[in-house]
Amino acid sequence: MAEQRIPRATAKRLPIYYRYLNILLDADKTRVSSTELSEAVKVDSATIRRDFSYFGALGKRGYGYDVPKLIEFFKKILNQDQLTNVALVGVGNLGHALLNFNFHQNSNVRISAAFDVNDNIVNTVQSGVPIYPLSEMGKQLRDQQIAIAIITVPENTAQEVTDELAKADVRGILNFTPRRLSVPDTIRVQNVDLTNELQTLIYFIDNYGELLGGNEKSQD
Amino acid sequence: MAEQRIPRATAKRLPIYYRYLNILLDADKTRVSSTELSEAVKVDSATIRRDFSYFGALGKRGYGYDVPKLIEFFKKILNQDQLTNVALVGVGNLGHALLNFNFHQNSNVRISAAFDVNDNIVNTVQSGVPIYPLSEMGKQLRDQQIAIAIITVPENTAQEVTDELAKADVRGILNFTPRRLSVPDTIRVQNVDLTNELQTLIYFIDNYGELLGGNEKSQD
DNA sequence: TTGCCGTTGTGATTAAGCTAACAAGGCCGC
DNA sequence: GCGGCCTTGTTAGCTTAATCACAACGGCAA
Numbered sequence: 001m002a003e004q005r006i007p008r009a010t011a012k013r014l015p016i017y018y019r020y021l022n023i024l025l026d027a028d029k030t031r032v033s034s035t036e037l038s039e040a041v042k043v044d045s046a047t048i049r050r051d052f053s054y055f056g057a058l059g060k061r062g063y064g065y066d067v068p069k070l071i072e073f074f075k076k077i078l079n080q081d082q083l084t085n086v087a088l089v090g091v092g093n094l095g096h097a098l099l100n101f102n103f104h105q106n107s108n109v110r111i112s113a114a115f116d117v118n119d120n121i122v123n124t125v126q127s128g129v130p131i132y133p134l135s136e137m138g139k140q141l142r143d144q145q146i147a148i149a150i151i152t153v154p155e156n157t158a159q160e161v162t163d164e165l166a167k168a169d170v171r172g173i174l175n176f177t178p179r180r181l182s183v184p185d186t187i188r189v190q191n192v193d194l195t196n197e198l199q200t201l202i203y204f205i206d207n208y209g210e211l212l213g214g215n216e217k218s219q220d
Numbered sequence: 221m222a223e224q225r226i227p228r229a230t231a232k233r234l235p236i237y238y239r240y241l242n243i244l245l246d247a248d249k250t251r252v253s254s255t256e257l258s259e260a261v262k263v264d265s266a267t268i269r270r271d272f273s274y275f276g277a278l279g280k281r282g283y284g285y286d287v288p289k290l291i292e293f294f295k296k297i298l299n300q301d302q303l304t305n306v307a308l309v310g311v312g313n314l315g316h317a318l319l320n321f322n323f324h325q326n327s328n329v330r331i332s333a334a335f336d337v338n339d340n341i342v343n344t345v346q347s348g349v350p351i352y353p354l355s356e357m358g359k360q361l362r363d364q365q366i367a368i369a370i371i372t373v374p375e376n377t378a379q380e381v382t383d384e385l386a387k388a389d390v391r392g393i394l395n396f397t398p399r400r401l402s403v404p405d406t407i408r409v410q411n412v413d414l415t416n417e418l419q420t421l422i423y424f425i426d427n428y429g430e431l432l433g434g435n436e437k438s439q440d
Numbered sequence: 441t442t443g444c445c446g447t448t449g450t451g452a453t454t455a456a457g458c459t460a461a462c463a464a465g466g467c468c469g470c
Numbered sequence: 471g472c473g474g475c476c477t478t479g480t481t482a483g484c485t486t487a488a489t490c491a492c493a494a495c496g497g498c499a500a
Contacts, residue, residue, distance in 0.1 A: 033446085033447065033448090034447075034448075035447085046449095046450095049447090049448060049449060049450085050449080050450080052448090052449090053448085053449055053450075057448080057449070058448095059447075059448055059449080060447080060448075061446075061447050061448040061449080062445070062446045062447050062448075063446080063447070063448085064446090064447065064448080065447095065448090
């Protein structure tokens, strides 16, 4: 045990666990085993037990895990006990959809400010979120203490926008553009590349075929 | 060498390489080194060389790689030399955005059919794509020989829709819902969970901090 | 209280992936 | 045509992650 760092792979699974635990609680289930969890989230039960064990002994042998207790625990771990405000940069096609996307339903996150260059929407409120001109981005981010930005701008402006975000001391970027961003190492980038996902999927289908056995394992 | 199977991690990077190579070609660069590529796509140069080497000796020592040659090669590998039609299931908020999303700009993929339950849009054409009622899904998918589906339906209908897709012999699913789907092992699932991405990003920021060194490495 | 049963937590093993480092070998200037 | 230089292709070592398998241990019934 001894307070070691959580493996990256484990960290990526935490939100998945957290969400399913909440589903269980909604269904008034107060107890769950790693095997049962495994079925629902498609992660090997041993992996789940190991993941949990990084945080100490959360379960009881012969019994399983206490759902409310786990939820309380992960809520803190995942910072879900406080609201996180994020910014959206680029209110085009995809950006608009994200404004309407209900992040708040499943998590304690909301888009609290958006930025764009389009004069038709700048200084309006879209889906409850104020749209500011891009030129005010730095100021607003600092004033509102926003540390996370989602970027859905045209590919060719992505790096430029990123540089601005860096100046405003943003700490994390969720990047929907296909560009791989250059950032200082104070910033963490998470890429969501839709075209890539599709191409990868096509590749796997054409080349891995039925082989590789049950795909219960290894989604993504 | 000897015709082995491409590692999963490599496969996921192929579309990234492919895209950047096309950017190079557009800029009339006909030659590139692994080091140069490395900077652009944020992948270690040794990893790139290794990735390429799975496909044989594509480069020339002391020279680098021939861009057009690589593109031709990857185009075939990634099935980009022929159009891939995909279906969209669920034309709500996010679904609409995907209809407008220009997959075709960066890849030879297009959404050629969409399905929904909403009578207001069923049997209309949205963004150039015909919307069919969900009840016709099986028939249309078979008639149009569509093997890949994107699902952007409400979470609680996701599994149900998936089961229908399975019956229609779909081979791949790009899943935008937070549910982890159960599928027969003829189907490959790729999950895109936006809430998860954000939560993971938040977790990393709060817990990994500046440590971990340069983040040029290990995005996603 | 006792003993069986079920499920955890974890050591050991295997698998997958990344990166450093360098010999092999082609390019290019002279 | 020759020699130095550059960049590949690959071997080896290392790191991370997944999985197996089981002893430890708490719950629960009698």
